[in-house]
Amino acid sequence: MNKTVYSLGLGPGDHELITVKAKRILEESDIVVVPQSNEQGRSVAREVILHYIDASKIHMCYIPMTNNREELARKYTRLAEEIKGMVEQGKSVAYVTQGDPTIYSTSNYLTEKLRAVGVQVSHIPGISSINAAASMLGVPLSIKKGNFGVYEMPRDPAAAADLIQRHPTTVFMKVNNRLPVLVETVKMVEPEEAFLVRRIGLDGEAVYDMLNGAPPPESAYLSVAIIKRRRIS
Ligand SMILES: C[S@@+](CC[C@H](N)C(=O)[O-])C[C@H]1O[C@@H](n2cnc3c(N)ncnc32)[C@H](O)[C@@H]1O
Structure with a gap:
């Protein structure tokens, strides 16, 4: 058997x-x-x-x-x-x-x-929503000598801001009802780029550039955020 x-x-x-x-x-x-x-x-x-x-x-x-x-x-x-x-x-x-x-x-x-x-x-293995989100945006998750971090969306903006400072690129999954935390974090950190990608490959698929303002509440479910920290000069 x-x-x-x-x-x-x-x-x-x-x-x-x-x-x-x-x-x-x-x-x-x-x-x-x-x-x-x-x-x-x-x-x-x-x-x-x-x-x-x-x-x-x-x-x-x-x-x-x-x-x-x-x-x-x-x-x-x-x-x-x-x-x-x-x-x-x-x-x-x-x-x-x-x-x-x-x-x-x-x-x-x-x-x-x-x-x-x-x-x-x-x-x-399957293609993760992490890869799908980066491909949809056409941005690298990592380049030579770089790295990226993947986390569940933290509960508070200070914790999220700390994670963003650790990597050139940070991915937050399971944003859900923590969308206000993500919005607050982006305001605090002022990253180079901040996108929320919703329902990739499904009906209702959407990309939100968070530097242009807060995404609508319905964007929170089945979404991945990709944040690029400001380059350290
Ligand atoms: C329980 S986790 C599953 C992750 C999954 N195993 C993967 O590799 O993508 C659920 C989270 O994955 C992300 N996710 C899964 N499918 C997605 C999709 N089609 N569009 C956007 N985010 C997705 C969201 O962050 C969601 O909250």
Whole structure:
């Protein structure tokens, strides 16, 4: 019995931005598990894979977001055991995540729990929203001898400003309800460039140049900020 299941990165949301390998594994899998945090909301991952496989192969799995680590661990363990059961019945299984599976992804929790119950996991990388945002803007994330930092949007402007000073380029993910913090930070830091890129490859895609003012509230969800600090002369 082959006990390896695949953790597939699907890219940021444009179905053409998945790898050839991920597409092949989707097509070859008997069951494709799609973890989702919001039961009512649309699943970008589901919409991407429907371009390649029939809905009958998709196993949606609702795992609500919570700050209760034990509850979350229990839910992922239960899903890992469910997937192990599928594998023991001889099914080939893959689970999917938006972007890359190793970056701020629920797949990271599921992978840990699958390994704990004796299931091998093989990751197939996906194009991260980090790369997609930089490509959309046409700006380098890093050049020779440079570097860039990637962070979740901090809670307060002083912390965000401190991070921006550490790298020529800083990427903030999961801006969400911390958009006012980002706006305040940009005012404080007066960077060379500051962009917020929303819903890359999806309906409602937009780029906001934050040096021209605060982006609208709806820009906060599914968005990535790329900030270039002022050159030190
Ligand atoms: C839970 S993290 C998942 C990151 C993902 N694994 C990746 O590699 O891009 C969710 C965050 O990724 C970013 N994101 C994912 N897809 C995006 C898209 N299509 N457009 C803009 N930002 C996106 C946003 O910052 C969002 O808050």
